[in-house]
Amino acid sequence: MPGRILIAYASRTNATAQHAGAIAGSLRGLGREIDIVDLRKSGKTDLRDYDSIVVGSGVRFGRWYGPAKKLLKSKALAGKKIAIFVACGMLADDPKKSGEAVKNYIDFFAEKYGVKAISTRAFVGFMPDGKSIKLGSASGSRPVDTARSEVWGRELAEVL
């Protein structure tokens, strides 16, 4: 019987949060037990209860958000099945470039912190324009397209 999955994400303008919700919805739809945690709001989460962890972060200036980076670096991930996603700008929108987003925003950090992920994806978040960069907020509460994260959630059910 496949174990419980934790989806732990950090989001500032809600795109990563929406993708996390879509992934959770797909996995639950396939009968998997899921907990979902917003790392910017939660206290310390005990990872011992989980066989598999899906880590998600938004990207700003090529970097992860602090709480997600902290989790990725955590020794508590050792021995677990890990999947990683990011929500980012333009790169993820273009299928030819989304590999580049995975390389720059996921593989780079996974390698740096010695994490071997079973599966990785970059999803589209909110496109920063000059104004939103200045304000540090790109979205408000607009919806993002979660079609790809829903599909990935179903794929994850096969491997986590």
Ligand SMILES: Cc1cc2nc3c(=O)[nH]c(=O)nc-3n(C[C@H](O)[C@H](O)[C@H](O)COP(=O)(O)O)c2cc1C
């Ligand atoms: C200040 C700022 C910097 C950003 N830098 C990048 C970047 O370096 N690369 C990228 O692909 N997207 C970048 N983005 C786009 C964000 O990744 C995108 O808005 C995403 O939705 C953020 O995730 P969140 O909504 O969960 O916070 C940036 C956005 C902002 C507001």
